[in-house]
Amino acid sequence: MDSLQNNGEQSAKFKRIRRMIITRVLIAPFLIVMLVCGVLVYFFADALGRKAQGELSRITDGHRALVDEFLAEQVSALEFTATTRSFTELSEGDALGALFMDLKSKFPAFEDIGVFDEKGRHAAYVGEYDLEGKDYSNTDWFKAVSRRGVYVSDVFKGYRNVPHFVIAVQRIEGGRPWYLRATIDTAYFSNLVKAVRVGSTGQAFIVNGKGVFQTGLSSGERLEEPDPDWRLYRKADAGVESFTAQASDGNTYLYAVGRLQQTGWLLVVRQKATDAYAPLARAVAVAVIVIALGGGVVVLTAYVLASGLAGQLAVVEVEKREMSNKLLAAGKLAEVGEMSAGMAHEINNPLQVMMAECYLINDVLNDLEIPDKNLTPADLSTIRDSMAQISMQISRCSLITQGLLKFARKTDPALHEVDLGDMVEDVVSMVDKRAHIDGVSIAVSAEKGLPRIMSDESQLQQVFLNLLNNALYAVHNRHGAEIRIEVQQEHNEIVVSVADNGCGIEPENLSKIFLPFFTTKPVGQGTGLGLSTCYGIVERLGGRIEVQSEPGAGTVFTVRMPLSQAHAHPGA
Amino acid sequence: MSIVQILLVDDEERFLSTTKILLEKRGMNARTAPGGQEALNILSGNPVDVVILDMKMPGMDGVETLRRIKRDHPLVEVIMLTGHASVESAVEGLKLGAFDYVMKPCDVPDLVEKIKEAFARKQAMDEKIRKARIDRIISHPMAVFDKRTDLDD
Numbered sequence: 273m274d275s276l277q278n279n280g281e282q283s284a285k286f287k288r289i290r291r292m293i294i295t296r297v298l299i300a301p302f303l304i305v306m307l308v309c310g311v312l313v314y315f316f317a318d319a320l321g322r323k324a325q326g327e328l329s330r331i332t333d334g335h336r337a338l339v340d341e342f343l344a345e346q347v348s349a350l351e352f353t354a355t356t357r358s359f360t361e362l363s364e365g366d367a368l369g370a371l372f373m374d375l376k377s378k379f380p381a382f383e384d385i386g387v388f389d390e391k392g393r394h395a396a397y398v399g400e401y402d403l404e405g406k407d408y409s410n411t412d413w414f415k416a417v418s419r420r421g422v423y424v425s426d427v428f429k430g431y432r433n434v435p436h437f438v439i440a441v442q443r444i445e446g447g448r449p450w451y452l453r454a455t456i457d458t459a460y461f462s463n464l465v466k467a468v469r470v471g472s473t474g475q476a477f478i479v480n481g482k483g484v485f486q487t488g489l490s491s492g493e494r495l496e497e498p499d500p501d502w503r504l505y506r507k508a509d510a511g512v513e514s515f516t517a518q519a520s521d522g523n524t525y526l527y528a529v530g531r532l533q534q535t536g537w538l539l540v541v542r543q544k545a546t547d548a549y550a551p552l553a554r555a556v557a558v559a560v561i562v563i564a565l566g567g568g569v570v571v572l573t574a575y576v577l578a579s580g581l582a583g584q585l586a587v588v589e590v591e592k593r594e595m596s597n598k599l600l601a602a603g604k605l606a607e608v609g610e611m612s613a614g615m616a617h618e619i620n621n622p623l624q625v626m627m628a629e630c631y632l633i634n635d636v637l638n639d640l641e642i643p644d645k646n647l648t649p650a651d652l653s654t655i656r657d658s659m660a661q662i663s664m665q666i667s668r669c670s671l672i673t674q675g676l677l678k679f680a681r682k683t684d685p686a687l688h689e690v691d692l693g694d695m696v697e698d699v700v701s702m703v704d705k706r707a708h709i710d711g712v713s714i715a716v717s718a719e720k721g722l723p724r725i726m727s728d729e730s731q732l733q734q735v736f737l738n739l740l741n742n743a744l745y746a747v748h749n750r751h752g753a754e755i756r757i758e759v760q761q762e763h764n765e766i767v768v769s770v771a772d773n774g775c776g777i778e779p780e781n782l783s784k785i786f787l788p789f790f791t792t793k794p795v796g797q798g799t800g801l802g803l804s805t806c807y808g809i810v811e812r813l814g815g816r817i818e819v820q821s822e823p824g825a826g827t828v829f830t831v832r833m834p835l836s837q838a839h840a841h842p843g844a
Numbered sequence: 845m846s847i848v849q850i851l852l853v854d855d856e857e858r859f860l861s862t863t864k865i866l867l868e869k870r871g872m873n874a875r876t877a878p879g880g881q882e883a884l885n886i887l888s889g890n891p892v893d894v895v896i897l898d899m900k901m902p903g904m905d906g907v908e909t910l911r912r913i914k915r916d917h918p919l920v921e922v923i924m925l926t927g928h929a930s931v932e933s934a935v936e937g938l939k940l941g942a943f944d945y946v947m948k949p950c951d952v953p954d955l956v957e958k959i960k961e962a963f964a965r966k967q968a969m970d971e972k973i974r975k976a977r978i979d980r981i982i983s984h985p986m987a988v989f990d991k992r993t994d995l996d997d
Contacts, residue, residue, distance in 0.1 A: 625862070628859055628862040635869055710902065
């Protein structure tokens with residue numbers, strides 16, 4: 273039962289040690305490594321993010337140049353046509369049709385072309401719609417082109433009621449202006465704008481200065497509708513700006529926005545953040561996996577290492593326990609040795625008396641062998657007296673041997689009801705004779721009616737015999753040597769104090785006296801096991817042993833045994 | 845040959861009384877003392893040839909008693925009674941000038957033998973001292989009247 277309890281204690285200790293090693297030795301460095309990894313991943317992610325933004329900005333810048341160039345080409349083609357032809361030439365006959373075919377072959381984006389006089393009347397038209405003769409003098413584009421000379425319109429529906437945008441140029445011929453206007457194929461332009469490949473979710477579109485879509489969007493926004501995300505775009509004047517923002521569809525996009533020089537429109541290229549940062553996410557994921565795996569390996573190693581170490585410590589602990597058991601046994605043996613020497617001496621005295629009595633009887637018997645010598649009453653009484661004396665000395669010897677047996681018996685811890693007062697009296701009777709010879713008085717005062725405790729009597733006897741032996745040694749050759757033993761109850765403890773007025777213990781030795789093999793006795797006289805044995809026994813039985821000492825004045829050993837023996841005797 | 849004057853010193857009363865009877869039966873004169881101090885008192889007032897001294901006694905122990913006997917009465921022979929466990933004290937006693945020692949429990953014939961040896965030595969010593977004194981008186985007769993010479997020594 274005791275060993276089971278020890279095992280439980282042992283494994284709890286083992287776990288505690290292992291936890292301590294894991295936390296103190298490994299978790300702290302592991303956390304630092306995690307921190308370093310975290311910082312590295314952060315900077316790596318930051319760099320990758322910048323790289324993605326830079327990439328998108330570069331693509332957008334190139335695309336903006338392309339779109340700008342396309343618009344400029346269309347404008348210069350119209351300007352060139354206007355300057356090389358006259359109003360009369362184009363507004364009559366099929367000349368405009370031929371010109372359009374010619375232009376269309378070089379500039380496929382043109383959808384139709386029209387010639388307007390100074391008042392905005394459609395003088396000639398080639399295209400799918402029937403717009404000839406219509407008056408455009410009040411349209412926005414006409415007002416703008418007559419003011420500026422060249423104009424690229426926003427997308428509008430106009431007479432044809434289909435979204436489109438136009439490029440118009442003014443020509444002053446003989447002091448009178450006329451105008452050439454071409455419609456750009458919206459599908460063609462949209463495709464041109466859309467034709468940008470950025471990742472799998474990249475898309476490009478154009479919004480005008482008021483935030484209205486100028487090209488279609490693959491995700492379904494229609495031309496001429498206001499862009500719900502207009503507020504996000506910054507006013508990029510010259511360069512291209514890149515940023516990340518959440519759009520109205522709920523997705524987060526990486527945006528790059530640049531302004532077209534020809535029209536002041538904004539070219540917007542955007543890519544879903546998940547797509548743009550996919551390499552980043554992959555890199556971070558790899559980093560996290562590596563850290564997690566590495567961490568796992570570290571933790572596993574730590575666990576194995578800590579278990580090994582704790583296991584070794586546990587083995588050491590067991591060995592220490594075994595060693596202390598052996599010490600206990602050795603101490604016991606040494607104690608028996610010392611005791612038997614003392615016992616032998618105590619037995620010598622009665623033996624000596626018996627020997628003398630035997631010779632006395634022998635003498636009387638010898639006298640009787642002399643002829644005509646009779647047994648006198650005096651001889652008879654001498655023999656009787658001697659016989660009585662011998663039997664008295666024999667019982668004295670048997671008392672001594674009984675004491676020795678009592679001490680030597682029962683080495684296994686066995687818990688019984690023990691009356692500490694009686695037990696102390698017994699022990700005192702064992703050393704009383706020796707104390708008397710040494711001229712030491714031993715006074716025992718035990719409180720009346722002390723409760724019994726559950727403990728091991730023979731082991732406790734050993735403890736107090738040891739303490740008494742030490743006290744006797746301490747008061748050796750002292751005048752008025754005295755040993756006082758008090759047994760009393762304090763709260764839930766029985767307290768036994770053994771006080772002597774002997775030589776005392778030097779303060780520097782006081783902390784060492786319970787250590788095995790520590791002794792101040794001359795070589796060969798002490799084993800240094802006595803007090804360590806006492807300490808071991810008292811601790812095992814759930815008690816405590818304390819010492820107070822003043823060099824030259826005396827020493828008090830106090831043994832406190834608990835009344836409730838829950839620790840030493842769980843079944844009680 | 846004069847009767848041996850013996851002093852028995854032991855704390856065991858019964859041992860003292862029985863041994864006293866045994867020794868007196870063997871033609872010796874025995875006194876007893878239960879302790880060292882009592883022994884010294886008897887020695888200072890009575891003629892004693894051999895002291896039988898127990899080494900383990902309460903109060904003044906054997907070694908201390910022996911030391912004092914040898915200091916105050918150097919011619920008195922001492923036989924020590926020792927146990928097996930205290931051979932060291934026997935050795936110490938011999939160094940201090942004890943004649944011999946007997947292990948407890950001792951045979952009476954052994955003890956008597958040792959007493960005789962001790963007594964013989966004592967007598968030899970006394971004889972030598974007596975002769976020395978006579979020689980001195982013969983060579984320096986006036987020395988008898990010299991107060992500085994302690995003739996009783």
